[in-house]
Amino acid sequence: xxxxxxxxxxxxxxxxxxxxxxxxxxxxxxxxxxxxxxxxxxxxxxxxxxxxxxxxxxxxxxxxxxxxxxxxxxxxxxxxxxxxxxxxxxxxxxxxxxxxxxxxxxxxxxxxxxxxxxxxxxxxxxxxxxxxxxxxxxxxxxxxxxxxxxxxxxxxxxxxxxxxxxxxxxxxxxxxxxxxxxxxxxxxxxxxxxxxxxxxxxxxxxxxxxxxxxxxxxxxxxxxxxxxxxxxxxxxxxxxxxxxxxxxxxxxxxxxxxxxxxxxxxxxxxxxxxxxxxxxxxxxxxxxxxxxxxxxxxxxxxxxxxxxxxxxxxx
Amino acid sequence: xxxxxxxxxxxxxxxxxxxxxxxxxxxxxxxxxxxxxxxxxxxxxxxxxxxxxxxxxxxxxxxxxxxxxxxxxxxxxxxxxxxxxxxxxxxxxxxxxxxxxxxxxxxxxxxxxxxxxxxxxxxxxxxxxxxxxxxxxxxxxxxxxxxxxxxxxxxxxxxxxxxxxxxxxxxxxxxxxxxxxxxxxxxxxxxxxxxxxxxxxxxxxxxxxxxxxxxxxxxxxxxxxxxxxxxxxxxxxxxxxxxxxxxxxxxxxxxxxxxxxxxxxxxxxxxxxxxxxxxxxxxxxxxxxxxxxxxxxxxxxxxxxxxxxxxxxxx
Numbered sequence: 001x002x003x004x005x006x007x008x009x010x011x012x013x014x015x016x017x018x019x020x021x022x023x024x025x026x027x028x029x030x031x032x033x034x035x036x037x038x039x040x041x042x043x044x045x046x047x048x049x050x051x052x053x054x055x056x057x058x059x060x061x062x063x064x065x066x067x068x069x070x071x072x073x074x075x076x077x078x079x080x081x082x083x084x085x086x087x088x089x090x091x092x093x094x095x096x097x098x099x100x101x102x103x104x105x106x107x108x109x110x111x112x113x114x115x116x117x118x119x120x121x122x123x124x125x126x127x128x129x130x131x132x133x134x135x136x137x138x139x140x141x142x143x144x145x146x147x148x149x150x151x152x153x154x155x156x157x158x159x160x161x162x163x164x165x166x167x168x169x170x171x172x173x174x175x176x177x178x179x180x181x182x183x184x185x186x187x188x189x190x191x192x193x194x195x196x197x198x199x200x201x202x203x204x205x206x207x208x209x210x211x212x213x214x215x216x217x218x219x220x221x222x223x224x225x226x227x228x229x230x231x232x233x234x235x236x237x238x239x240x241x242x243x244x245x246x247x248x249x250x251x252x253x254x255x256x257x258x259x260x261x262x263x264x265x266x267x268x269x270x271x272x273x274x275x276x277x278x279x280x281x282x283x284x285x286x287x288x289x290x291x292x293x294x295x296x297x298x299x300x301x302x303x304x305x306x307x308x309x310x311x312x313x314x315x
Numbered sequence: 316x317x318x319x320x321x322x323x324x325x326x327x328x329x330x331x332x333x334x335x336x337x338x339x340x341x342x343x344x345x346x347x348x349x350x351x352x353x354x355x356x357x358x359x360x361x362x363x364x365x366x367x368x369x370x371x372x373x374x375x376x377x378x379x380x381x382x383x384x385x386x387x388x389x390x391x392x393x394x395x396x397x398x399x400x401x402x403x404x405x406x407x408x409x410x411x412x413x414x415x416x417x418x419x420x421x422x423x424x425x426x427x428x429x430x431x432x433x434x435x436x437x438x439x440x441x442x443x444x445x446x447x448x449x450x451x452x453x454x455x456x457x458x459x460x461x462x463x464x465x466x467x468x469x470x471x472x473x474x475x476x477x478x479x480x481x482x483x484x485x486x487x488x489x490x491x492x493x494x495x496x497x498x499x500x501x502x503x504x505x506x507x508x509x510x511x512x513x514x515x516x517x518x519x520x521x522x523x524x525x526x527x528x529x530x531x532x533x534x535x536x537x538x539x540x541x542x543x544x545x546x547x548x549x550x551x552x553x554x555x556x557x558x559x560x561x562x563x564x565x566x567x568x569x570x571x572x573x574x575x576x577x578x579x580x581x582x583x584x585x586x587x588x589x590x591x592x593x594x595x596x597x598x599x600x601x602x603x604x605x606x607x608x609x610x611x612x613x614x615x616x617x618x619x620x621x622x623x624x625x626x627x628x629x630x
Contacts, residue, residue, distance in 0.1 A: 085476060088469065089415045092407075096465075100404045125471075135452070139468070141475050146468045150411075153454070153461045154403065156440075160456050161400060 004228060008032045010065050012056060012102070013075035014049075015040040017186065018117060018171075020178040021216045022073060022223055023049050029224070036065040042178050057098045063105045070112040071227055074099065074151075077144075081122055082269065084144035095147040096154070103158050113165040115226045116155060119148040120170035120237050120278045121211065130243075131212075131279035134170065134235050141273070152235060159234075167226035169219075172239030172278050176216030176298060177305035187249060188213065188299070192306045195257045205268030207247040210275040212239035215298030218291040222283065231286045239278035240291050252296065256303045319543060323347045325380050327371060327417070328390035329364075330355040332501065333432060333486075335493040336531045337388060337538055338364050344539070351380040352391075357493050372413045378420045385427040386542055389414065389466075392459075396437055397584065399459035410462040411469070418473050428480040430541045431470060434463040435485035435552050435593045436526065445558075446527075446594035449485065449550050456588070467550060474549075482541035484534075487554030487593050491531030491613060492620035502564060503528065503614070507621045510572045520583030522562040525590040527554035530613030533606040537598065546601045554593035555606050567611065571618045 007030040013019045014035030020042055023035045027049050036052045054061030056076045066072060078094030106114060122145030124132050140146045155166040175188035194201045222238045244252075250261055283289045293301070322345040328334045330352030338350050342364050351367045369376030371391045381387060393409030421429060437460030439447050455461045463485075470481040490503035509516045537553045559567075565576055598604045608616070 085472075088472070089412060089419075092412055092415060096411075097404060097407060100407060104404075137450070139471055141472060143469070143472060146465060146472060149468065150461060150465045153464065154458070156454055157400075157403070157456060157458060157461060 004029045004224060006031050007071045007227065008069045009071045009073065010034040010036055010069040011073040011075060012036050012062075012065065013077065014046070014051075016075065016077070017041070017179040018174060018216065018219060019075045020045050021176065021220050022075070025220045025224065030071075034065065034069065036061075041180055045178060056102070057094060059101045059105065062102050063109070066102070066105050066109045066111060069109070072102075072106060072111050072114045073223060073227075074102070074114055074116045079144055079147075081142040081144040084147065085142050088143035091143045091147055096150045099151050100154060103154060103164065106164055107158070107162050111164065113167070113227065114155060115223055116151060116166060116168045117223070118152055118168045118170045118235070119145055120172040120239055121273070121276050123149050123170055124276070126273050127276065130275055131241055131277040132237070133279040134237055134282055156234065166234060167229055168235045169222055169226055169238045170235060170278070171219055172212035172214050172237070172276070174214050174216050174219045176302050179216070179302075187246065188253070188302060189306070191250060191253050191261065192257070192303060195253055195259065195261055196306060200262035200264050201250070203246060203263050203265050205246075205272060206265065207250070207263070208245050208274075209268070209272055210243040210245050210277065212242065212277045213244055213249070213295060213298075214238065214240045214291060215293040215295075215301070218293055221292070222287065222289045225287045225289050229287055233282060233286050236283040236287055236289075237278040237280045238283055238289070239280050240295065241278060241280045242295070243275060243277040244295065252299050253303070256299050319344045319539060321346050322386045322542065323384045324386045324388065325349040325351055325384040326388045326390060327351050327377075327380065328392065329361070329366075331390065331392070332356070332494040333489060333531065333534060334390045335360050336491065336535050337390070340535045340539065349380060349384065351376075356495055360493060371417070372409060374416045374420065377417050378424070381417070381420050381424045381426060384424070387417075387421060387426050387429045388538060388542075389417070389429055389431045394459055394462075396457040396459040399462065400457050403458035406458045406462055411465045414466045415469060418469060418479065421479055422473070422477050426479065428482070428542065429470060430538055431466060431481060431483045432538070433467055433483045433485045433550070434460055435487040435554055436588070436591050438463050438485055439591070441588050442591065445590055446556055446592040447552070448594040449552055449597055471549065481549060482544055483550045484537055484541055484553045485550060485593070486534055486537075487527035487529050487552070487591070489529050489531050489534045491617050494531070494617075502561065503568070503617060504621070506565060506568050506576065507572070507618060510568055510574065510576055511621060515577035515579050516565070518561060518578050518580050520561075520587060521580065522565070522578070523560050523589075524583070524587055525558040525560050525592065527557065527592045528559055528564070528610060528613075529553065529555045529606060530608040530610075530616070533608055536607070537602065537604045540602045540604050544602055548597060548601050551598040551602055551604075552593040552595045553598055553604070554595055555610065556593060556595045557610070558590060558592040559610065567614050568618070571614050
């Protein structure tokens with residue numbers, strides 16, 4: 001069994017939501033840690049961690065970021081599900097082509113394993129089976145999901161041809177501290193911030209669309225377990241296995257905050273899937289992973305963090 | 316039920332093996348036909364057909380090729396399974412990025428349907444189930460196969476988002492007239508030419524690797540049927556459903572030609588899969604397609620064509 005204590009790690013996309021949380025965990029568990037990204041959303045959260053600024057699309061920066069590392073966490077999202085569909089070619093270039101260059105750099109630098117954050121919410125498209133297992137058909141209705149799927153396939157190819165190990169986690173809808181309310185992502189953070197500011201929230205559709213919300217610490221657990229995993233599987237769904245509607249999210253935030261939210265409704269978007277819940281039995285059985293933070297506990301922790309951030313500048 | 320007689324068609328990649336055969340069939344069946352490609356391997360075979368020379372990677376050429384057409388046959392292979400693995404990024408750009416540009420052009424030009432030739436031999440990787448159905452896992456061991464799969468996914472996305480219809484045929488190993496013996500592809504044509512020239516043939520591996528060989532006229536049948544198909548499925552395996560080893564191919568050619576082949580053996584390549592046979596029941600049931608030309612009859616026709624070409628210049 002591999003051991004995290006000897007790992008020399010780099011986190012690509014370290015300045016974002018998952019990246020910030022992952023780096024904060026890794027820094028005390030691995031031999032060395034480098035954080036790479038375009039910018040830090042929360043610089044104070046990464047204090048004391050080696051920060052290397054750079055663009056994922058720039059091969060020279062990526063080679064420098066990977067140099068000397070044996071374990072690469074690939075958390076880069078150059079687009080969002082909505083933006084990717086507007087310019088599918090730009091999405092392909094920014095995500096898939098850049099990842100291919102990064103994987104070639106991994107070969108050259110002798111990296112041992114890449115752990116990739118894939119997308120449990122977009123890779124299956126409109127699921128025929130809910131909860132959806134890893135073996136379900138993959139018919140993404142966003143270019144974002146297609147890019148994630150293509151990257152999984154290239155990871156498989158690099159392991160087959162070149163012995164570069166990989167694990168891919170198809171993560172559901174993570175929420176928690178350090179989530180930005182930008183870019184149409186992260187409804188929990190977005191709704192909480194609006195609640196604090198007493199602003200109305202924007203709802204696409206009638207609020208009945210169901211997602212699988214998972215607290216970020218549990219996702220970080222899964223990333224750590226994937227970094228040392230030795231079993232036969234490569235791709236794991238990571239989610240709570242439970243579905244919650246947007247209306248339930250709103251209700252939970254209202255209960256936590258003690259005040260009602262004002263809701264503005266817009267027509268639903270074509271990239272929205274009515275119901276997405278992941279079947280996470282494979283991760284339980286083979287990775288030994290299971291979520292430890294219940295939904296209400298996660299909401300409580302996130303709310304406390306949101307309150308602690310008030311007045312701290314750009315969010 | 317749609318009708319081919321009213322179709323205004325363009326064949327992209329018309330100068331190659333499948334393209335030449337398809338154009339020769341379509342010219343008498345559709346309202347208008349344009350043949351687009353970099354070069355014609357057999358110019359005399361396309362005599363009387365509108366030929367538009369151009370590069371698939373050039374958006375201006377592609378827009379001109381598609382202009383005025385309602386049906387696009389996409390037969391372009393900018394790489395081969397072996398070459399694609401050497402430069403995976405170049406394969407991605409030449410095949411996937413160029414196809415994305417082409418699909419945008421199809422939207423702008425109001426194209427109704429795209430029929431895409433995918434790859435039955437590479438898209439599944441090393442199959443867990445043989446014969447392999449369309450629902451089998453897709454784990455390509457070549458960048459070529461990943462590109463084919465990505466293009467299928469983008470076709471699904473364009474239909475979902477923009478109403479651009481598509482059908483994708485995962486074609487096994489086609490053989491027949493107008494097949495080139497270049498680029499490590501088309502063992503039937505290659506072995507037959509070596510037989511005519513009394514040259515030894517080059518075998519990778521011990522000759523036991525099994526493929527699903529399908530006569531080109533049957534593939535053309537399937538392409539025509541896919542152009543008017545109205546059922547629910549989008550992706551069809553197209554093959555004989557029968558497996559034959561390289562040694563059986565060699566034996567069949569020896570029987571047809573009446574002389575022995577000299578065989579030189581090289582180590583097998585990492586892109587070679589031991590056994591690939593397609594389950595084609597979906598095409599039978601939903602497309603109404605079935606192969607009409609038996610293997611020996613196909614070998615006989617191909618051999619007659621090879622003999623007729625002797626001394627006709629570049630092959």
